[in-house]
Amino acid sequence: MVKRQFGFDLKVSRSDNAPELKFVELFKSLGILHQFSCVETPQQNAVVERKHQHLLAVARAFYFQSKLPIQFWGDCLLAATHVINRLPSIFLEHKSPYELLFCKVPDYSHLRVIGCLCFVSTLASKRDKFSPRALPGVLLGYVPGVKGYKIFIISTKKIIVSRDVVFHESIYPFHKVAHSSVSLIDPFPNISLPRVSNDDSPSSFVQITPQGSDTNGVEHEISSPPTSLHPSATSHNTSEIDTSRDIPEVSQPVHQLTQEIVPTQSNQLTQEIVPPAAPQVAHAPAPQAARVLAPPADRVRACVPAPQDDRVPARADSAPHAELIRRSSRISQKPTYLQHYQCNNTTDCCYPLQHHVSSHHLSDDYASFVNNISSVYEPTYYHQAVKYPEWRQVMQDELQAMEDLKTWTVVPLPEGKQPIDYKWVYRVKYKADGTVDRFKARLVAKGFTQIEGVDYIDTFSPVAKMTSFKVLLALVASNNWHLLQLDVNNAFLNGQLDEEVYMKLPLGYNLKNSITCENQDGSSNLVCKLNKSIYGLKQASRQWFHAFSQVILKCGFVQSPSEHSLFTKGTGDEFIALLVYVDDVVLAGKNLLLLEAVQDFLQSHFKLKLLGPLKYFLGFEIARNDAGISLSQRHYTLQLLEDTGCLGKKPAEIPLIASHKLSVHEGDLLPDPQIYRRLVGRLLYLTHTRPDITFAVHLLSQFVSSPRQSHLQAVYHLLSYIKKSPGQGLFFSKNNNLQLRAFVDADYGSCPDTRRSTTGYCTYLGDSLISWKSKKQNTVSRSSCEAEYRAMASATCELVWLTALLSSFGVQISQTSLFCDNQFAVHLASNQVFHERSKHIEVDCHFIREKVAAGFLKLFHIRSINQLADMFTKALPSSSFHHFVSKLGLLDIHQPPA
Known part of the structure; x- marks a missing residue:
């Protein structure tokens, strides 16, 4: 052979x-x-013995997952051989044995989950008009030399080979207990299934389209495995043997099938194979823990249903005599001319994403930009990045840059010192047109292992507030300024380190000298003694900002007292604003030549990357036209929906259901609270551009210490609402009068656990929303008037700070407006009176009276129906919620055309 x-x-x-x-x-x-080999000396034939272990480990995984009877252990082993031969290996330069042997990449489209439920088309010659067109079976594996699947027929206890098969890879007939996903996914979208829950709600299922096998899916095998591994001998003649004594009974997944299942009408290649006699149990592989091989991701056609209340009800056309229309089971592939494009043709999804996000309203350049930032893979761990030559190269460049800057000195670890660990962080940087500019790998120290007083002393370092960034965008849109972005390469390496800190040698670092030092156990004792601050150190950000501020102040800039990360210079048409967030720098000004001069000055002191007009900053997407500037987190939102399996969920109309009252003590505790905490943390960052979800996230964040099942369901409901408009964000209009005004409201005693009230306010600069907040008050209020009065004090603090911030931009605000829907609270703030309702209120809340008396603050009473801040204090019904959202000034430039 x-x-x-x-x-x-x-x-x-x-x-x-x-x-x-x-x-x-x-x-x-x-x-x-x-x-x-010698007797009982398997190590002399180590290669074969090791491969036996590999084969049995994968075979056991198939066996444990599918719960197949022990008689089919040989089929599990053959299936494991088939899969392993097609898996890439790091020892074969990330190629599979099949590819090395046949010099072509194997096709994975034929792979299915071993032991899953399937339906096999019956032969036309062996059926009449009322015979079933398909029989339920269990997938046993793949047959060498035949383009077909090896199937065990449940009803006849026979084994056949056929190519016309429809698979349901989430159902395992041999499981004694139904798989948990059976209650969530309906494998028969046109058949009424019995109820699976004990509640009174009607049973409902997500509809999926069964997939058949591709006639070209299974490759021809040149050589067959040894016959001793075959649990049965293949025969082209039909033979039947009763194996009911060997194979356990399998319960059908449905009690009554009231309709036919129509298989693919094609030329059939069906064989029957004589099932094996039960082998001796002593020769069967012994069970041990092994990794379960999951089916390829592209085979999963159903959407992940998170909360059970959002499952799609069964279709009304599932009556017993409804006419079925056959749908082709062939896997559809996009045309060759679209192979370099992302195609969102999710026709099998009940709620496809293209109904909620589109590039129809975008220019060609900006559409290219947003598509590019969504398509490039960013690894998370070192073992993922090292597989790609571009990431390996940038890691070597990063290490070489640190070596050139003398960031560390390789020395033996002193006695009594503990080195800190590190990790690699990978990012893709983009050009202004959205194409990939460069791959960036950053070596980050795990600063959380540093000891205070030993490895660091002071750590505070200012970063730009998101509100300051929004104010800058509002002024840029209003004044028609230029907006540029800079990136400082290896920024933290510019900061000098005062403390003595040691770090482990990074992976991929090669010593250029012959220093050797070993511990008693033979391990290396060499570490990096850090001379400069690197990313991740507790004090690194402080040292870098100190170095940067000294340089920028020499250029004539003035540091803002209201925002320490803001530096300004000049007045009028020569005004320049510089906002820095760690190593990302934003420049804004009227005169482009002056901005370029600042860039040249910074380039003379730091190694910069000029990124052109600002389009992508800290996960925010910035789009600009003649009408103004749009700020959204579309890519971040889609990534969140993808990671949580909610891309195919039914969109919700509101972020929270008003009638659902969440409490700390109601519901079952989650077994893994970290899932809830990570989701809430990611949603918190999304509130920077989504004020419509601010109250919902504020409420859900109160339960992170001990989250319960009802809280997690509320999170998934919120994700369903976000799916409705992933590209929605803020819009800063060009026509802006730059008047500062705020709306403030409070929900009295809204917390059922503490009875504290909720403060909510939103602040506008002209027509542009720049600041908002939803927060539970620190103390219990005795009346709704007191709750409103405390909320007005919080909003006044925000207005005072924004006024000082705007003065740094050269915008002078003499008077601000505050709108409140509680008339008594307005009177209390406008008059110097003390009585039973106000004498107990803390003195710091009464400074609002001082601002009113000075003429800085002007109070207005507003009807509750027009109080925009109401949506930041409570969950509203759909009509009220959408009324207020329409007044916020949000814009979704990614909304599909009507």
Whole structure:
């Protein structure tokens, strides 16, 4: 076989002394040397023994997952061989054995989950008009030399080979207990299934389209596995043997099928194979823990249903006599001319994403930009990045840059010192047109292992507030300023380190000298003594900002007292604003030549990357036209929906259901609270551009200490609402009068656990929303008037700070407006009176009276129906919620055309 197919002569064969291997005469006639290992010395044949372990580990995974009877252990082993031969290996330069042998990449489209439920088309010659067109079975594996699947028929206890098969890979008929996903996914979208829950709600299922096998899916095999591994012998003749005594009974997944299942109408290649006799249990592989091989991700066609109340009800056309229309089971592939594009043709999803996000309203350049930032893979761990040459190169460049800057010195670890660990962080940087500019790998120290007082002392470092960034965008849109972005390469390496800190040698770092030092156990004792601050250190950000501020102040800039990360210079048309967030710098001003001069000055002190007009900053997408500037987190939102499996969920109309009252003590505790905490943390960052979800996230964040099942369901409901408009964000209009005004409201005693009230306010600069907040008050209020009065004090603090911030931009605000819907609270703030309702209120709340008396603050009473801040204090019904959202000034430039 080897000589005929591959042109190689077999010279030596090594095996143990197994008596069943009777090849002595055959090897002598062919001139092949037969070598033997010593008795009970398997290490002399280590390669074969190790491969046996690999095969059995994967076979056990198939066996444990599918719960197949032990009689089919040989089929599990053959399926494991088939899969392993097609899996890439790091020892083969990320190629599979199949690819090395046949010089072509294997096709994975035929792979299915071993042991899953399937339906096999019956032969036309063996059925009449009322015979079933398909029979339920269980997938056992793949047959060498035949383009078909090996199927065990449940009803007849026979094994056949067929290509016309429809698979349901989430159902395992041999499981004694139904798989948990059976209650969530309906494998028969046109058949009424019995109720699976004990509640009074009607049973409902997500509809999926069954997939058939591709006739070209299974490759031809040149050589068959050894016959001793086959649990059965293949025969092209039909034979039937009753194996009911060997195979346990399998319960059907449905009690009554009231309709036919129509298989693919094509030429059929169906064989029946005689099932095996039960082998001796002593020869079966012993169970041990193994990794379960999941099916390829592209085979999963159903959407992940998170909360059970959002499942799609069964279709009304599932009556017993409804007419079925056959749908092709062939896997659809996009045309060749679209192979380099992302196609969102999710026709099998009940609620496809293209109904909620589109590039129809975008220019060609900006559409290219947003598509590019969504398509490039960013690894998370070192073992993922090292597989790609571009990431390996940037890691070497990062290490070389640190070496050139003398960031560390490799020394033996002093006695009594503990080195800190590190990790790699990977990011893709983009050009202004959205194309990939460069890949960036950053070596980050795990500063959370540093000891205070030993490895660091002071750590505080200012970063730009998101409100300051929004104010800058509002002024840029209103004044028609230029907006540029800079990136400082290896910014933290510009900061000098005062403390003595040691770090482990990073992976991929090669020593250029012959320093050697070992511990008593033989391990290396070399570490990096840090001379400069690197990313991740507690004090790194402080040291870098100190170095940067000293340089920028020499250029004539003035640091803002209201925002320490803001530096300004000049007045009028020569005004320049510089906002820095760690190593990302934003420049804004009227005169482009002056901005370029600042860039040249910074380039003379730091290694900069000029990124052109600002389009992507800290996960925010900035789009600009003649009408103004749009700020959204579309890519971040889609990534969040993808990670939580909510891309195919039914969109919700409101973020929270008003009638659902969440409490700390109601519901079952979550077994893993970290899932809830991570989701809430990611949603908190999304509130920077989504004021419509601010109250919902504020409420859900109160339960992170001990989240319960009802809280997690509320999170998934919120994700369903976000799916409705992933591209929605803020809009800063060009026509802006730059008047500062705020709306403030309070929900009295809204917390059922503490009875504290909720403060909510939103602040506008002209028509642009720049600041908002939803927060539970620190103390219990005795009346709704007191709750409103405390909320007005919080909003006044925000207005005072924004006024000082705007003065740094050269915008002078003499008077601000505050709108409140509680008339008594307005009177209390406008008059210097003390009585039973106000004498207990803290003195710091009364500073609002001072601002009113000075003429800085002007109070207005407003009707509750027009109080925009109401949506930041409570969950509203759909009509009221959408009324207020329409007044916020939000814009979704990614909304599909009507």
